Amino acid sequence: MAAKEGRFWGWAFASVIFRLILIYFPNNLNLSSRPEVSTPLTSLRRLAEGYWLKQSSLSPYAGSMYHGSPLLLYVLGPLTAKSLVFVIADVVNALLIRVIGQNLQISYNQRLKALSLDAIPKEKAILPSRDIAALVYLWNPFTIVSCVGLSTSPIENMAVILSLYGACTRYGPETPPRKLFDGKVEDSASSNHSHRAMKQQGAATIFSWKPVLKFLMWSVVWSIYVLVLCGLCVRHYGGLHEMFKRTYGFILTVPDLSPNIGVLWYFFAEVFEFFRNFFLIVFHMNILFMVLPLAIRLNHRPCFLAFVYIAISSMLKSYPSVGDAALYLGLLGLFVNELAGKFIDMQFSFFLFCVYVGVSLLSPVMHNLWIWRGTGNANFYFATAMAYACFQIVLVVESVSAMLSHDRKLKKLSIAKHQESKSQQHSTNDLSDSRTRTTVKSAVASWIEDLCILRNNAFLLSI
């Protein structure tokens, strides 16, 4: 175990060294102006422009250059030259992912023990999944590029991971918050299985509102606090209304059509003007459409649900960058045991890896051909963006289906075990619980998870 630990720290340290070498490389790699790295939202150059405008007592949002939060301007503005901040942010991200993975592992093992299915995942793994996730995050070329290329996405990723970490440590992941169901635990311990199923129906009614209200209250307090701070920052430049128009309005209406790795820029550059609003609504609704079905189906796995949400939003957002992809690819590493474990193997994983490599190699080439050499065409670059979108879609869909079938397999195994030893009293089974739970309850649980995601956004806004 200690050797594994040492190996992890060695690799993590090596990644930091690698970043430092790249940053202080004598020749500038010009990564900061790559369209993959710096979208209008994450470009550090635009942030510097906003900071300059603010310093010269103009509105930082004047000139359609800067579209981030005014607080981020205060934090990052003076630091624009120092890229060490981003290396630190990356390391912190990796460590947080590792801690999340540790929590996840503990609860997963507990659950397997509860199902009396233990002794499965331990032996053959090279590294525990938490270390794999952290190393995938640290060594992912996307992460390295967005860190060395000086975009703000490491900082934004840090906000997301921090809130995810906070959500995991309070109640423990992979089960719906236990505190919500106060009466349940002692019930299930004392009563036998058939009786407990009856009790479960009752447990739904003694659902306690206190933590939900607490959470709501804190999130409201936090967002008001953040809004007041923002309002103070921009009070001379048109107030909060201007800020919302320049940040969220900019994200929602997609006015900047410069190329990025998403598909929306070319779509809105080509689409007819009178259909523009319709398609804007459709594309943004696409993100929201999936929130409820996913929450209903994956309510027993909040962490995985968070991963799917992050992946979907970074896939369909208006200005995606590779920093977003780095975040969810790192989180994907957390579920390596489930997705590629004994029970089920994720489909197309080799194909996905090939597409990932191919797109990340071809996309800069096509961009170069189109923009710099003038020999290519916008369609070539758009084709790689298409392939990238397909890659993400297949990844999300396959990981969801693999996770679902993994849980199905677990359930089958536990049912088989249960039928073998029917007389055993303490077969508490969270998984079968989740099947019997009423839809009201699961909807509420998923709703809580949505609120966690909302809190992410609030935190993002704050920074």
Next chain:
Amino acid sequence: MELSFTQGRWNYERWGGFDPVPSNNAKPPGVELWAVFDVPHYQVDASWKNLTHALSGLFCASINFLESSTSYSAPQWGFHSASGNLRYGTLPREAVCTENLTPWLKLLPCRDKAGISALMDRPSIYKGFYHSQRLHLTGKGFDSDGVDSGIVLQQTLTVVLQPNEKRTPVTSLETKFQPSWSLTSIFGRKVSGSCVLAKSSTVYLQLDRDLVAELKNLQKHNEIAVAENVNYEGLRSGYGFQLSVEPDKVLEEVNGSHGTSPSLLYVFSVEKHSESEPFDLGLTWKIPVAWSCQQAPLHASRFLMGSGNERGAIAISFESTRLSEWLLHSDAIDSCELPVKIFQVVPWYIKVYYHTLQVYVDEQQQAISDVVDKIHVSPSEDKVSPGMMEMILKFPCRMKSAVATLEFDKGFLHIDEYPPDANQGFDIPSAVISYPDFYSSTQFGDDKSLEALPILAKFQENNSVVSYTEVLLVPLTTPDFSMPYNVITITCTIFALYFGSLLNVLRRRVGEEERFLKSKDAKKGGPISQFLSKLSAKLTGRPLETPQSPTSTSSSFISSKLILKVVLVAGIAIVWHFYLE
């Protein structure tokens, strides 16, 4: 208000940049329009729109494109020191032709039928290097009793023409003769008398300061070399050249404080001439002479840096001319400073990063706070307003050259926003460079009566020296204009793929499918259906599962339901229709 149509670019090196003529009349290529409005602040933009439309109709030009807010700006102090009611717009790509000149001539009392304007022979005018027609309207304001005292209209036509002889570059050797010219040889027409309606009709011929000095030098030289047989004619009649018409008056510049010889102005009145005795001014050089016009303190030029269609930089370079050297000698102070005012408008699709402003003096980078005296930036808003920069730089007098650079990103437009010739590129209008410490006034004679002559009054105005830089052509990346349908369909397919496959994964219930399969197996359908199910199972590679086909059973029931639904929808539609009416 001032409107100018220009074709060609004023060559500041050859045609001078310090005199009243280039400072006032040299204009950027295309159309330039500025106007100061005497209306309340909120009505300025509306008045500007009306003005552009009116002028566009009057002059048969696309001035109405200046109506949209992306094409005009409101300079604070960089262009003219007017209050916030000034609007400034340019159309660098406007092609100027006779259709613009004719309405301009119509404003003259005699059109081009009589007087000097009879010289306006279209082919010879448009054959020249440079041609700029200018219309200047000044409201005299209101009298104390509220009576409008009228509007002064000034029309100026500035033409740089090439004499018909073989072209001899000015910078060439002195042994070559300057081409001699006459009005007939240049314009191909003669002036036969003045316009009847005109109060005065006068032709002026100005000899540059440097030319006069050069002639004097030559004269002295000749006097020393060939002391005898000098037919001293004096400067008044001209030394090295012969005028075909005797001037009515010769005026000499009075403020010779510049240390050079004063320039000369020959005045010819056209009124004396008539049909029988047409006015045909000609000038014949008798000796070879070479001179250069007086330059602006700095020679400004602007160019683009960088390659590719993603980003670039605008650079404005200044090169010291003779004048600033001379200025240095006269002042002989090291700390003397040369203020330069820059006014630059950049369209919104050139996204300028103003924080990247860098100034190099003699190839040494300078701190911005040392060089920039005053700066006002109004950044561009996407699709709303152009970016505008007004800046006063202070250069040391000794400097040889200076460069100011600004980086920018090139924007990407919607396909409808590209002009038909999108691959030609987009124009950045000229920057206006002015030198607030230098005035281009020329005073001729102390006589008060001379000031009544409008052109002399114009010469005496204390305007600072202004020059315009080149128009820049920026190529922008173009999307594929032929592909909107393909892009829409392919992108929508991607989104449908995402939505459909994810929903499919989520709603699949393996338990029910197995149960359904078992019941199917128990039923044991016909051999064909069994074969089909096996085939499909093989094709999809899934464990045996059969597609649900509930439509085959109880078709009559479904059809009745369908009819019910159709009737319901129709009923709702009818009710809705009547409700709306």
